[in-house]
Every structure is written in structure tokens, then in C-alpha cells.
Amino acid sequence: MNTDVLVVGAGPTGLALGIDLARRGVDALVVEKADRLFPGSRGKGIQPRTMEVFDDLGVLDAILAVGGTYPVGMVWQDGERVGEHRMFDPAEPTEDSPYNAPWMVPQWRTQEVLFARLVELGGRVAFGREVVGFERADQEADGVTVRFAAGPDVRARYVVAADGGRSVVRRTLGIGMTGETVDPNPLLVADTRITGLDRDNWHIFPPRGEHAGYLSICPLAGTEDFQVVAQFPEGTRVDLSAEAIRAVVAARSHLAPESVTEVRWASDFRPRAALADRFRSGRVFLAGDAAHVHSPAGGQGLNTSVQDAYNLGWKLGAVLRGGAPAALLGTYEEERRPVAGQMLGISTGVHRGEVRRGEATRQLGLGYRESSLTEETRTAPAGLCAGDRAPDGKLAGVRLFDAFRGPHWTLVAVGVEAPELPESVRVVTGDEQPSYGKGLFLVRPDGYVGWAGEDTSRLADYLDRGVTR
CATH class of the missing domain: 3.40.30.120 (Glutaredoxin)
Known part of the structure; x- marks a missing residue:
């Protein structure tokens, strides 16, 4: 099987790139090793600059329809409300910046919207296709042959790795990641159904005792779910069972275990920040989490990733369909790697309480003044x-x-x-x-x-x- 562009990974990065390529008439195939789209909330914040991107890609109305504004944080202590916490510096829309505040959409729903748009444009996603390697010797010739755990090989003129922080493609290329542990304390994140809390506030429960971590319970806009985030001491093995999650919520809040009526998805991670040493090797490009891994604080990871796709999509289209010089593709790493590094610094700063969620996190001030294209x-x-x-x-x-x-x-x-x-x-x-x-x-x-x-x-x-x- 042959295609112009093979996109590895059907997350927000891969789907956004698929949309951009499809509307440019580029033959592209998105492959995903799982048998369905990612089911969890994880990245839930759409920043103003990404909303502008979604406007151009034709998905903004759908994103607005399934999301909502961020609620005001409500701090609890011993079952009592003790104060409000504003998560973001306020910002009103203006004529030049009509989307000037973040919009909350659970990641799984963002992906559903992007997937529907891709299909509408005639794009393709092949699920259950796990990449296991490719023929590196061909990268400087006319294409790359990609191998899968099952099914036929795919020959592509270009490959884009959008397969996440543990990218198989990046590791196969031997491209390193330089970074740091942002916080040694592991985090639990889970999509749950909870009774006994209002949906007008993001509920925050500060640590109880020297060795306890915080708990936050955020109503996910456009759904009946709450996203639970809980911090644990360094070295803790996080239990993802429903029983354990109920116990954590009960121990750190005034809620009873049975208040957590359902656990729909759960994961754990240790916040880190890392940047790929290169964003390209021959005919293979890295995008999204395959190129940069963020702390979730500040909501920069998904947004930076979608903007990687937006930068690369038009350049691939210009080379493959417009007859633009292939050297144009060299500007992808030139432009996006410095931006990713800058946003990693902001994400880490927000996580550590050094940077406010505001002007810097909206991403409207990003640009390419130093680019060779400028x-x-x-x-x-x-x-x-x-x-x-x-x-x-x-x-x-x-x-x-x-x-x-x-x-x-x-x-x-x-x-x-x-x-x-x-x-x-x-x-x-x-x-x-x-x-x-x-x-x-x-x-x-x-x-x-x-x-x-x-x-x-x-x-x-x-x-x-x-x-x-």
C-alpha cells in the first residue's frame, strides 16, 4: 500500500494533521495501534490560539457546542467552603482576538470532533495498526516503508510520528529526549461520576497531613463526568482500581466512598518536561508528545501539539501538491522546536507556581520572527x-x-x-x-x-x- 503521508497516532495531533492534509488534497493515512480513539479526558483545555486553528480547520462550532468555560475553583477544608481560587487571569474577547479565554473540552471529545471532520473530508484512520519499524535506508530516497505488528507494510513519501511521549517511531530513529522531572510525586487522573458536589465549581481539597497529597475534582464541561486528580508521595505505586479511587476521594474530602458512583477511565503519570533533540530525520517528522512532553499544568501540551500539526500540514501540502521546494519542510523544526521549548518552560513554571495562567498560556503571542520564512x-x-x-x-x-x-x-x-x-x-x-x-x-x-x-x-x-x- 502506498500513500503520500503516513501519520502515526490518532490523537489530537494526528487527527488535526489528517484534516489539514485532507483539505489540501494530499493522500494521507492516519494509523492508530489501539482499536478506538483515546477514551479519557487528560488534556481538557483548548487555548485561544488553538481555537483560532480550529476555526480555520472547520471544527470550532463543534468544539464550542461540546465544551464550556472553566469553573471558578472552590477550596474546601473539613467539609466547609473556605475560599475561591481563580484558575486564570481574566481576559475579554476583542476584535483582534475573539477567542481570548480557554475553553474546556475533555480530550476524548476533542478527538471525536476532529475524527468526524476528518471523515467528512474523506480522510482515513486505520485502527489496530501498531508500528513496529521501518526501512530507514530509504529515507533519503523517495519514501519510507513502515512495518506493522499485523497487516501489510505501507510505503509513504513522508511519515509523521504523532504517537505520544513513548513514541515508537522516535525511539526507532534513535532521537533522544532532553528533559527533567517536573515533580517526583505521581498523579492519578480519572474520569468519574460523583454525587454530592455542584458542577459550578472546580473543587479543590488541599493536603491533609504531612504525607498526603492534594485532591481536585473538576466538572468536565459538556458531560456528566468529573475529572479527579490526586497527588501521591514520591515512590507510591498508584492503584487505579475503582475501589482505590473511591477510598482516595473519601480520605481527602468530605464525600463518602459511595459518592463516586462510577469510574469511567483512570491513568497515572509523573509530571515531566522533555524536548526531542531533533524534530526530523530524513523523511520522518516528530510532532506532538512524540516531540515534547509537558506537565499538564497550564494546558499547553495538547495545544502545542495541534499547532505542530498546523505548521507542518500546509508545508507538506505545498511540497506534495503545490510544487514548493522540498527545502520548505526544513522550516518545520526551525520554527516549532524553539516554540515547544518555550512552552515547556511555561508549563513547568505553572506547575511550580512560578507562572500565572494568563497571557503566556493563551499562546496568542507566539510567532516566528526569527524564521528563515519571515x-x-x-x-x-x-x-x-x-x-x-x-x-x-x-x-x-x-x-x-x-x-x-x-x-x-x-x-x-x-x-x-x-x-x-x-x-x-x-x-x-x-x-x-x-x-x-x-x-x-x-x-x-x-x-x-x-x-x-x-x-x-x-x-x-x-x-x-x-x-x-
Whole structure:
């Protein structure tokens, strides 16, 4: 069997990449070793920048329909409510940032939404397909042959490893992970049904005694479930049985064991932060948790992972379907590895109480000013620069996010006459846009300004590089 792109792993990263490739007409196959989508909540926070990505991928309405806002934290002590805890710095939507607060959606439901969109676009997921190796000798030729525990090999022009923190593909490539233990204390996370607690608050139970850990019980928006998180002393072997989870809840709160009426999914982990030494080896790319592992604090892991896919998807499409130079794919690691490292630092800082959940965790300030794909031709730009996220807003009555939506480049011309451009570039013109200022702004398919200036001849030089195909 042959395909253009083989995506290993049907988590949020692999499914988002599958969607982006499908809408670009790229023949891609997503494979997943499990026989179904991941069943647990785990990553439950969708950050504002990822909501913008989901807007472009055509899933935002579905995500909004199955999620909700984060509840206010309620601190309990000895069965009494003793105070509120705001999990996030407040932020109101603005014209240039319409999604300015995180949205809660359990990971399993996010994956259901992404899977449905992928199928709608004609994409494919093959379940029960466990990768066991591949022919590395072919990577510099025309493709990679991937082997499975069962079923036929697959020959792909490119392979993307989105198979999680214990990535088989990454280990087969011999790519190391550099990192640290964020917290030696193991954590239990479980999706449960609980009686006796309201769903208007995220319930927090501080540690009782020197050797006890905290307990948090968060209502999962759009469901009847509560996510239970419990911390244990270093060296503890966490028992994932329903009986043990009921005992932990009873010991650390005012609830009785029978208040936990059902345990639907449970897992344990030790928070760590790690970054792959490389994000690429020949024709194989690493994305998501295969490339970077985060503490869950701050909700950065899933979001950084989806944005990996969003960065790589348009570049693979441009090379495979648009005739762009293969060198374009080299900018994936150049752009995403520094961002992943930055977000790992933020996740770790949030976990340790050093960073607030706020401006940094929304990911709206991330960009690629230092990328080789970025050209800022103005000598003293004020405000928006090449490499920055392209804001939303209105220009001559046109909403910019509506203009950006789709697998194309967009030229935003403010107070400057727009030049003739290839049909593949959409043009929006107007006299004034406060978030942009005067000038020409060539916006990439992933919503970042690739080129900015006023000299149209220099824009032609950028277009001649072939990356806009």
C-alpha cells in the first residue's frame, strides 16, 4: 500500500494533521495501534490560539457546542467552603482576538470532533495498526516503508510520528529526549461520576497531613463526568482500581466512598518536561508528545501539539501538491522546536507556581520572527511585524479570519495598493486597520505574517521563492 503521508497516532495531533492534509488534497493515512480513539479526558483545555486553528480547520462550532468555560475553583477544608481560587487571569474577547479565554473540552471529545471532520473530508484512520519499524535506508530516497505488528507494510513519501511521549517511531530513529522531572510525586487522573458536589465549581481539597497529597475534582464541561486528580508521595505505586479511587476521594474530602458512583477511565503519570533533540530525520517528522512532553499544568501540551500539526500540514501540502521546494519542510523544526521549548518552560513554571495562567498560556503571542520564512522589509515597523500572528478584525467590511479560512495565503493591503498576485493568494484591501497599520502583510496558511512591507517589488522576490504555491 502506498500513500503520500503516513501519520502515526490518532490523537489530537494526528487527527488535526489528517484534516489539514485532507483539505489540501494530499493522500494521507492516519494509523492508530489501539482499536478506538483515546477514551479519557487528560488534556481538557483548548487555548485561544488553538481555537483560532480550529476555526480555520472547520471544527470550532463543534468544539464550542461540546465544551464550556472553566469553573471558578472552590477550596474546601473539613467539609466547609473556605475560599475561591481563580484558575486564570481574566481576559475579554476583542476584535483582534475573539477567542481570548480557554475553553474546556475533555480530550476524548476533542478527538471525536476532529475524527468526524476528518471523515467528512474523506480522510482515513486505520485502527489496530501498531508500528513496529521501518526501512530507514530509504529515507533519503523517495519514501519510507513502515512495518506493522499485523497487516501489510505501507510505503509513504513522508511519515509523521504523532504517537505520544513513548513514541515508537522516535525511539526507532534513535532521537533522544532532553528533559527533567517536573515533580517526583505521581498523579492519578480519572474520569468519574460523583454525587454530592455542584458542577459550578472546580473543587479543590488541599493536603491533609504531612504525607498526603492534594485532591481536585473538576466538572468536565459538556458531560456528566468529573475529572479527579490526586497527588501521591514520591515512590507510591498508584492503584487505579475503582475501589482505590473511591477510598482516595473519601480520605481527602468530605464525600463518602459511595459518592463516586462510577469510574469511567483512570491513568497515572509523573509530571515531566522533555524536548526531542531533533524534530526530523530524513523523511520522518516528530510532532506532538512524540516531540515534547509537558506537565499538564497550564494546558499547553495538547495545544502545542495541534499547532505542530498546523505548521507542518500546509508545508507538506505545498511540497506534495503545490510544487514548493522540498527545502520548505526544513522550516518545520526551525520554527516549532524553539516554540515547544518555550512552552515547556511555561508549563513547568505553572506547575511550580512560578507562572500565572494568563497571557503566556493563551499562546496568542507566539510567532516566528526569527524564521528563515519571515521577511520584514520595513526599517522601523510599529506594531505588527513579519513573523507575528495575524490578528482578526474588519477591513473594508471583511472579517479577516473569514478571509484567512482555508488552505491559501492571504495578502492584507492596508492603505497601500495591492499588486497583481497569483490566483492562489487571496487579497483583502482597505484604507485602515488599527491592528495592522499601513502596509502590505502576506499571511501564511497557518495565520502568521510571512512578509511585511510597502515595496511591492520586494514582495515579488518573496513570491519567487515558491513557498506560496
